[in-house]
Amino acid sequence: MPNDPPRAAPDYEPTTLGFALLGLLRDRPQTGYEIRRIFAETPMGTYSSSPGTIYPALKRLQEAGLVTRVPKKADGTRQNLALTQAGHTCLLAWLQRPVAAGDVEKHYDELMLRFAFMNDEVNDATRLRFLRDLGKELKAWLNRLHDYLKSHGCELPLNGRLALGNGIAEVTARLHWARRAYEIIRKTSRRPADCSNASTRERCRKRTDAT
Amino acid sequence: MPNDPPRAAPDYEPTTLGFALLGLLRDRPQTGYEIRRIFAETPMGTYSSSPGTIYPALKRLQEAGLVTRVPKKADGTRQNLALTQAGHTCLLAWLQRPVAAGDVEKHYDELMLRFAFMNDEVNDATRLRFLRDLGKELKAWLNRLHDYLKSHGCELPLNGRLALGNGIAEVTARLHWARRAYEIIRKTSRRPADCSNASTRERCRKRTDAT
């Protein structure tokens, strides 16, 4: 006898795009078009390409019971999309997932998406653990690349070596970022103040510079 | 009346993995298994995952007439894969393709693969043009990210801002790499010496450090 709302598919695993949609809908209910605009106009565009991708993904999330349609606030005519309880749970579980070995090489974009969506619902310990594990994995990867360059560098043609150097530079940048971000969160963890009160301007600028 | 060898498909566009396979087979004819090993044991592994990906891709390249089976040198029993003339042409055309707008955001891995395979068959002018255009696109992207951070940075939650900072750090690293690589190639362009003669050790190390 079915009693749960729209009969959620029990073990549906959203794709990276799916999680991006869940994260955006957690901020506030939105229409598919508004979400499209976000992808089109912000750096989140990395995670999608065109309406032909977004709408089917939203449909899948609805079929999985993670998203529902709700009437818009005032008029009620327009249909908005919002997270269900199951969708919220699914998102939170994803945000707390540990950094798996190999994620850093194959799914770095998903890791960054995850970090970007770790808001106040996730405590600082989780954030710090994420960054610490991320740093470990990045460091290990960087070591592998350095080892390869050391042992096979002279067999490679110039361009191959340079391309490898690009990879090393990239992973190095990520590693430095992870360590900086760790320190920033560790420091702000003591005095939990957000970016919405009076004396925020300077701190915000300071954080901004600390990219 | 068909007269061309295995009746090449005229306008087949290989995927990134397909081009990776073409590039590896240009170095020397190899078996599928040897190629698998390369993906498994070198940083090229970024471009593939498992035998279930590689073998079908090789099959497609054969069907497109870009790759054929040839008997192995000595014994003749084992079958090796090698580029056809069409495959070689296809690879060269790809290597000389200009850097398209948007490639830098969506297909950076393919761009790096391309650069890595630009060996002596491609002249230095092509290499330099590639790096120059790559630098331009990266710079433009970086500007877009900075603009976004400047205009919307304070609306973002801390983690979102940090994640954006990761993207900025990454693109910055790529841009610096592109400029360094440009200078390296420009300098060596005058005195074309490769890494296989006597006094190579130091230069090789120097280049290696210049990642």
Added chain:
DNA sequence: TCCGGCATGTAAGGTGTTACATGATTGC
């Protein structure tokens, strides 16, 4: 004799990609 490495795949499934289709509003 059996196990691990060599060597080459197939099958099911979901998903991204691209291109196209459609209707409702809103402003001029």
Added chain:
DNA sequence: GCAATCATGTAACACCTTACATGCCGGA
């Protein structure tokens, strides 16, 4: 009345992912 933007999709297609299947060979 018409164009642009809003808003939501569908369809065809190839591809990647994962897991599984198979046969051979050499060494313990």
